[in-house]
Amino acid sequence: MTYIETLGKQAKKAARDLLSLSTSEKNALLTLVTKRLVSETALLLTENAKDLAQAKENGISEIMTDRLRLTPERIKGIAEGVRQVADLEDPIGQVVRGYTNLDGLKIVQKRMPLGVIAMIFESRPNVSVDAFSLAFKTNNAIILRGGRDAINSNKALVMVIRQALEDGGVNPDVVQLVENTSHVVAEDLMQAVDYVDLLIPRGGAKLIQTVKEKSKVPVIETGVGNCHIYVDEFADLEMATKIVLNAKIQRPSVCNAAESLVVHEKIAEQFLPMLEDAANEVQAIEFRADEKACSLLKTAVPATEEDYATEFLDYIMSVKVVSSLEEAIAWVNTYTSSHSEAIVTRDLVAAEKFQDQVDAAAVYVNASTRFTDGFVFGLGAEIGISTQKMHARGPMGLEALTSTKFYINGQGQIRE
Amino acid sequence: MTYIETLGKQAKKAARDLLSLSTSEKNALLTLVTKRLVSETALLLTENAKDLAQAKENGISEIMTDRLRLTPERIKGIAEGVRQVADLEDPIGQVVRGYTNLDGLKIVQKRMPLGVIAMIFESRPNVSVDAFSLAFKTNNAIILRGGRDAINSNKALVMVIRQALEDGGVNPDVVQLVENTSHVVAEDLMQAVDYVDLLIPRGGAKLIQTVKEKSKVPVIETGVGNCHIYVDEFADLEMATKIVLNAKIQRPSVCNAAESLVVHEKIAEQFLPMLEDAANEVQAIEFRADEKACSLLKTAVPATEEDYATEFLDYIMSVKVVSSLEEAIAWVNTYTSSHSEAIVTRDLVAAEKFQDQVDAAAVYVNASTRFTDGFVFGLGAEIGISTQKMHARGPMGLEALTSTKFYINGQGQIRE
Numbered sequence: 001m002t003y004i005e006t007l008g009k010q011a012k013k014a015a016r017d018l019l020s021l022s023t024s025e026k027n028a029l030l031t032l033v034t035k036r037l038v039s040e041t042a043l044l045l046t047e048n049a050k051d052l053a054q055a056k057e058n059g060i061s062e063i064m065t066d067r068l069r070l071t072p073e074r075i076k077g078i079a080e081g082v083r084q085v086a087d088l089e090d091p092i093g094q095v096v097r098g099y100t101n102l103d104g105l106k107i108v109q110k111r112m113p114l115g116v117i118a119m120i121f122e123s124r125p126n127v128s129v130d131a132f133s134l135a136f137k138t139n140n141a142i143i144l145r146g147g148r149d150a151i152n153s154n155k156a157l158v159m160v161i162r163q164a165l166e167d168g169g170v171n172p173d174v175v176q177l178v179e180n181t182s183h184v185v186a187e188d189l190m191q192a193v194d195y196v197d198l199l200i201p202r203g204g205a206k207l208i209q210t211v212k213e214k215s216k217v218p219v220i221e222t223g224v225g226n227c228h229i230y231v232d233e234f235a236d237l238e239m240a241t242k243i244v245l246n247a248k249i250q251r252p253s254v255c256n257a258a259e260s261l262v263v264h265e266k267i268a269e270q271f272l273p274m275l276e277d278a279a280n281e282v283q284a285i286e287f288r289a290d291e292k293a294c295s296l297l298k299t300a301v302p303a304t305e306e307d308y309a310t311e312f313l314d315y316i317m318s319v320k321v322v323s324s325l326e327e328a329i330a331w332v333n334t335y336t337s338s339h340s341e342a343i344v345t346r347d348l349v350a351a352e353k354f355q356d357q358v359d360a361a362a363v364y365v366n367a368s369t370r371f372t373d374g375f376v377f378g379l380g381a382e383i384g385i386s387t388q389k390m391h392a393r394g395p396m397g398l399e400a401l402t403s404t405k406f407y408i409n410g411q412g413q414i415r416e
Numbered sequence: 417m418t419y420i421e422t423l424g425k426q427a428k429k430a431a432r433d434l435l436s437l438s439t440s441e442k443n444a445l446l447t448l449v450t451k452r453l454v455s456e457t458a459l460l461l462t463e464n465a466k467d468l469a470q471a472k473e474n475g476i477s478e479i480m481t482d483r484l485r486l487t488p489e490r491i492k493g494i495a496e497g498v499r500q501v502a503d504l505e506d507p508i509g510q511v512v513r514g515y516t517n518l519d520g521l522k523i524v525q526k527r528m529p530l531g532v533i534a535m536i537f538e539s540r541p542n543v544s545v546d547a548f549s550l551a552f553k554t555n556n557a558i559i560l561r562g563g564r565d566a567i568n569s570n571k572a573l574v575m576v577i578r579q580a581l582e583d584g585g586v587n588p589d590v591v592q593l594v595e596n597t598s599h600v601v602a603e604d605l606m607q608a609v610d611y612v613d614l615l616i617p618r619g620g621a622k623l624i625q626t627v628k629e630k631s632k633v634p635v636i637e638t639g640v641g642n643c644h645i646y647v648d649e650f651a652d653l654e655m656a657t658k659i660v661l662n663a664k665i666q667r668p669s670v671c672n673a674a675e676s677l678v679v680h681e682k683i684a685e686q687f688l689p690m691l692e693d694a695a696n697e698v699q700a701i702e703f704r705a706d707e708k709a710c711s712l713l714k715t716a717v718p719a720t721e722e723d724y725a726t727e728f729l730d731y732i733m734s735v736k737v738v739s740s741l742e743e744a745i746a747w748v749n750t751y752t753s754s755h756s757e758a759i760v761t762r763d764l765v766a767a768e769k770f771q772d773q774v775d776a777a778a779v780y781v782n783a784s785t786r787f788t789d790g791f792v793f794g795l796g797a798e799i800g801i802s803t804q805k806m807h808a809r810g811p812m813g814l815e816a817l818t819s820t821k822f823y824i825n826g827q828g829q830i831r832e
Contacts, residue, residue, distance in 0.1 A: 016749075019773060101794050105783055114805050115775070197805055213632070218806045239828040246830035333432075355823050357435060359531070367521055367826025376831075377822070378517050389530050389613050389819035390634045391807040403805035406793070407771050410783025412655040414662035415792075 004188035007143055007176050008195025011116040014173035015141035018113070021170070023090040026137055029168045030086035036164035037079040037129070037157075041072050047156035048125070051149060060149070063253070067123050068150055078126045078157075085133040088380045091398050092139050106409040111402045113139040115197040118189055119383075120145045120211060122203035125153035131200075132161055132175045134383045138401040143196065145178040145186055147203075155179065190215035198401075202384050205311055220392060220400075222384035225255035225339035226311045227369040230328045230354065232345035233264040237271050239366065240344040241278050246368040247342070249283045253313045255385060256340050256372040260308060260318045262328050263293065268321045272296040289319035308335050325350050329357050336360050338387045340369040361387060361394035420604035423559055423592050424611025427532040430589035431557040434529070437586070439506040442553055445584045446502035452580035453495040453545070453573075457488050463572035464541070471565060479669075483539050484566055494542045501549040504796045507814050508555050522825040527818045529555035531613040534605055535799075536561045536627060538619035541569035547616075548577055548591045550799045554817040559612065561594040561602055563619075571595065606631035614817075618800050621727060636808060636816075638800035641671035641755035642727045643785040646744045646770065648761035649680040653687050655782060656760040657694050662784040663758070665699045669729050671801060672756050672788040676724060676734045678744050679709065684737045688712040705735035724751050741766050745773050752776050754803045756785040777803060777810035 001009075021029075037044070048070040055065045091111045098108040117140050121127045128144050135142035146154040154177055162172035178185060190199060193216050201211035205224045212219055229247055231240045247258035263271055276297050279285045287293070288303035300319065307318045322328045332341055342364035343354040351365040362372045372395060374382025379397030386392045392400035417425075437445075453460070464486040471481045507527045514524040533556050537543045544560050551558035562570040570593055578588035594601060606615060609632050617627035621640045628635055645663055647656045663674035679687055692713050695701045703709070704719035716735065723734045738744045748757055758780035759770040767781040778788045788811060790798025795813030802808045808816035 016773075099794060101792060103787065103792065105787060107793055109810075112805075216629070218634070218804070236828070242828065242830055250831055351825075357432075360821070362822040362824060365823075365825045367824060367829040368831050370831035371519065371521060371824065371829070372822075376517060376519065377523055378515060388634070389528075393820050394525075394822050404809050405776070406778040406788075406810050408778060408780045408783060408787065409767075410780065410787075412652070412658065413783040413787070414658055415666055415784050415786035 002188055003180060003185060004178070004192050005195070007178065008116070008192050010173040011141040011143050011176060012195050014171045015113065015115045015139075017171045018136075018139045018141060018174055021139060023092070026090070026139070027086040029165060029170060030082050030133060030136065032168050033133070033161050033164040034079045034083045034086075036160050037075060037082065040156075040160045041075050044070055044075055044153070044156050044160065045072070047152045050152040055149060064123065068125065068153070070125065070153060074126070078129050081126070081130055082133045085137050085381055088137065088398060090137065091402050096404055103413050104411065105413055108407045109404050110407060111399070112405045114401060114403050116141045116143065116195055117401065118143040118145065118192070118196045118199045118217070120186060120189065120199065120201045120203070120207065122147045122207060123149055125150045125157055127202060128154050128157050128177070129161070131383060132158075134381055134398060134401060136174060138398050140401055141174045143176050143178060143189065145181070145189055148181040151179070151181055187214060190217060193217055200384055218391075220384065220386050220396070221388045222386055222396075223255045223339075224311055224337045224387060225257065225369075225385075226260060226309065226335055226337040227256060227258045227340045228260040228262055228332045228336065228342070229258050229369065230262040230332065230341075230343045231264065231267065231271055232325065232328075232343055232347060232350050233266040234347040234350065235264075235267065235271075235344040236346060237267065237274060240271060241275050243342065243344055243366070243368050244275055245278060245282065247370055248285055248317055249279070249315065250368075250370060252315055254370075255311075256369050257313070258317065258342075258369050259310065259312050260320070260335065262320050262322055262331055264325075264328070265292065265321050265323050268292065269296055272319070273298075283315055286316045287319050288316065290321055292321040293319040311337065325353060329354060332358050339385065340364065340372040342367065342369050361385065418604055419596060419601060420594070420608050421611070423594065424532070424608050426589040427557040427559050427592060428611050430587045431529065431531045431555075433587045434552075434555045434557060434590055437555060439508075442506070442555070443502040445581060445586060446498050446549060446552065448584050449549070449577050449580040450495045450499045450502075452576050453491060453498065456572075456576045457491050460486055460491055460569070460572050460576065461488070463568040466568040467566055476565070480539065484541070484569070486541065486569060490542070494545050497542070497546055498549045501553050501797055504553065504814060506553065507818050512820055519829050520827065521829055524823045525820050526823060527815070528821045530817060530819050532557045532559065532611055533817065534559040534561065534608070534612045534615045534633070536602060536605065536615065536617045536619070536623065538563045538623060539565055541566045541573055543618060544570050544573050544593070545577065547799060548574075550797055550814060550817060552590060554814050556817055557590045559592050559594060559605065561597070561605055564597040567595070567597055603630060606633060609633055616800055634807075636800065636802050636812070637804045638802055638812075639671045639755075640727055640753045640803060641673070641785075641801075642676060642725065642751055642753040643672060643674045643756045644676040644678055644748045644752065644758070645674050645785065646678040646748065646757075646759045647680065647683065647687055648741065648744070648759055648763060648766050649682040650763040650766065651680075651683065651687075651760040652762060653683065653690060656687065657691050659758065659760055659782070659784050660691055661694060661698065663786055664701060664733050665695070665731065666784075666786060668731055670786075671727075672785050673729070674733065674758075674785050675726065675728050676736070676751065678736050678738055678747055680741075680744070681708065681737050681739050684708065685712055688735070689714075699731055702732045703735050704732065706737055708737040709735040727753065741769060745770060748774050755801065756780065756788040758783065758785050777801065
């Protein structure tokens with residue numbers, strides 16, 4: 001039996017054990033986990049220090065190292081996240097529809113766990129805890145495969161969670177860490193159709209692409225955001241400037257940051273220099289632009305085809321000037337990663353058309369793309385942002401971790 | 417460009433053209449298709465006759481040939497099915513949730529088309545028309561890949577639909593038939609991630625398995641039903657007899673027919689001979705049974721491990737005697753194809769436990785598994801029965817052919 005088969009079997013067994021756990025039992029256990037994480041702060045910091053030392057040795061950048069770092073404050077934050085999940089409404093058992101059919105059968109469709117969820121993710125150790133808490137709240141077992149960079153932190157976090165669960169009388173295999181971070185083992189996980197119901201990759205475009213190509217387990221693609229902002233001919237240009245700057249600059253490393261600017265030719269001459277000047281006051285942006293935009297921007301360089309398709313995650317932005325709303329929509333639909341797209345306009349018809357025809361999970365009118373987020377959207381939690389159309393689209397809360405089952409009760413009915 | 421790439425591009429373009437079609441326009445076009453199918457009866461019969469002649473030449477069984485056969489009556493039925501889809505409520509544009517968030521953003525999640533659906537199916541030509549009408553009602557384009565046996569019938573049906581759409585001013589590429597029925601082309605379709613959003617295989621276990629293994633396009637597994645009926649120690653044995661006979665005999669070739677019988681040891685001695693006698697009065701069943709059941713049935717043969725995992729689609733049934741409800745549940749969960757499972761009992765606790773813990777799309781108490789069906793369940797339509805947990809589970813109606821999109825409207829909001 002392979003390592004993944006062993007974990008898979010254990011997860012499947014744990015998922016079955018989990019089935020009978022009630023909402024209040026789950027919430028009590030999440031509270032136990034919250035407390036344990038805080039009380040084990042010293043241990044978590046010690047283990048995290050090993051990863052930080054390794055990162056230093058490997059010459060990892062300060063920004064990346066910071067993503068890895070745990071502090072007492074951050075551990076408290078991670079624990080508080082678990083407590084908040086306990087507070088969320090439990091979707092399991094919720095009735096989606098229910099009725100008596102013509103045969104007199106009482107039919108009720110209820111929300112059910114998926115079973116076993118696996119997650120392959122990079123760097124940030126808080127993801128382990130977040131993913132566990134959302135899976136647990138929905139009675140799913142989870143197998144976590146984090147990056148090598150955070151292996152000691154992840155081991156410690158998962159151990160602490162498992163101890164809390166065991167103290168609470170629950171099979172600790174509801175959360176398991178893949179401690180062997182080799183690619184071979186990750187690929188075994190992608191093939192584990194007999195044990196894993198859903199695989200969620202979280203990380204860069206390359207990780208997502210690899211998982212999508214290789215996985216036989218159903219995958220939800222998450223997170224790649226080549227987000228566009230289209231500044232329409234009827235835009236309020238002050239508002240457009242603020243929105244573009246916010247979407248590009250406020251936190252460039254995240255998936256809902258904007259990467260591409262599309263500008264209507266009628267306002268390009270006025271808007272582009274205005275935007276460039278405003279950017280230079282806070283944070284210069286490297287514009288990679290088409291010919292027309294290059295002629296209007298002081299520092300722009302010509303864009304390549306690849307630039308338009310790239311998620312820069314940096315202070316870089318591609319620029320395209322279009323001659324109509326239709327051209328803008330077609331442009332966005334060509335390069336979109338189907339995450340978040342925005343139009344800035346005062347024209348009602350343009351706004352409606354853009355929202356109806358742009359093919360993305362979230363389409364904004366007059367707001368920054370940076371809002372695409374499960375918490376901001378009011379879902380109470382987020383395990384990722386789906387950029388595909390099946391099962392879940394956009395920010396995924398607890399409901400995205402559920403399936404359904406039909407309960408049918410009869411009095412001896414047979415089919416004629 | 418490969419053949420499938422050409423079809424895929426055309427489908428994608430057609431799907432985009434379809435986006436702007438309103439409910440009443442779609443319904444009017446479905447009515448046009450209904451009329452056209454009936455008025456082209458002669459043509460359809462002529463083309464169908466070619467397939468029937470070929471089937472005769474190939475020595476296809478009368479049962480299989482009958483599945484292939486069109487008659488004026490059947491064509492009327494197929495056309496009537498299209499008209500009924502026109503009558504169904506349109507899920508596209510329906511608001512799933514909507515609210516104003518803390519930032520003052522107006523967030524509305526609406527049902528949207530998936531885009532391009534592909535279906536690989538066997539034999540029955542009516543599937544072409546059913547699948548088209550459900551896809552069209554949900555603003556999706558569809559690519560149909562039927563079996564070689566029905567190629568002339570499918571060509572004629574799709575041509576007639578396309579003519580009606582063209583007359584109605586719609587891009588006929590919303591429905592396309594893969595006229596090359598080679599396996600190579602089918603596999604191209606399974607790889608067409610750039611053009612196809614969802615692939616639905618409909619047919620035997622082998623087809624489903626092949627598609628599941630080879631497809632890179634997201635797949636919904638449908639239809640394989642190794643359905644069990646568990647006759648509990650507290651069952652009404654008269655009712656159990658009727659339910660088992662109905663589920664096994666009434667139409668053995670369908671996925672919701674029962675294949676496996678599980679009997680509590682406390683009633684096995686009384687129940688099994690009673691069932692056998694009742695069966696022999698209407699239709700003898702070949703029982704493949706464990707030792708205990710073999711000793712109680714006159715004509716049973718010993719079951720192999722494989723028998724318990726087989727969807728016979730015939731007057732054959734595996735039999736297992738268990739000593740407890742828990743053993744019954746574990747048995748069902750080991751061999752279930754997650755389609756439909758039933759318990760016959762008067763014990764409320766047993767009924768609840770069986771429904772909660774059996775892992776299948778539909779779990780019955782005191783009724784025949786034969787009821788699992790989109791129409792019977794009141795969904796108004798059915799494009800297949802999902803036996804997986806992602807996206808859709810159980811009978812799939814129009815909603816299963818939709819995704820969602822978040823519409824967010826602001827007044828210049830940026831993220832702090």
